[in-house]
Amino acid sequence: MTEEAQRVIDAMNAVEAMPDPTERAKAIGEVMADQAERGKRWRELRRKVVLDMRAQTPPVPYRKIASALGVSLATVQDIERGYTGSGRNRPRAKDAEASDG
Numbered sequence: 001m002t003e004e005a006q007r008v009i010d011a012m013n014a015v016e017a018m019p020d021p022t023e024r025a026k027a028i029g030e031v032m033a034d035q036a037e038r039g040k041r042w043r044e045l046r047r048k049v050v051l052d053m054r055a056q057t058p059p060v061p062y063r064k065i066a067s068a069l070g071v072s073l074a075t076v077q078d079i080e081r082g083y084t085g086s087g088r089n090r091p092r093a094k095d096a097e098a099s100d101g
Helices: 003-016 020-053 062-069 072-082 093-101
Strands: none
Touching: 003 020, 020 062, 020 072, 062 072
16 A cells, blocks of 8 residues: 555544544535545546547557556456446446447
C-alpha cells in the first residue's frame, strides 16, 4: 500500500475512534459527503490513466495495466468502458447485442 493511501486510511480510522459519538457522527457525515463527489472525480482520473495507457502505440496490454494498478484484468476493462460499482450500469447481454447489430 502506498504511504499516501495509508495516511488516508489512518485518518479514517481516527474518525472512527473519536470518543464523542455525536462528534464522530458529524465527522463521518462530512467525510461521506466529500467522498460522494470525490469518488466521481477519482474514477475519472483513474479511467484517464487506463485510456492513456491504451492509447499508446502499441497499446499497453490490459494485464500490464492491471498489474500496475493492482486490480484485476476485468476491472481494467470495466474502468476503460466507464463502468462503476458492481455492475449496476453495465448493459445487459441482450441490450449490448442489440446495439452491436
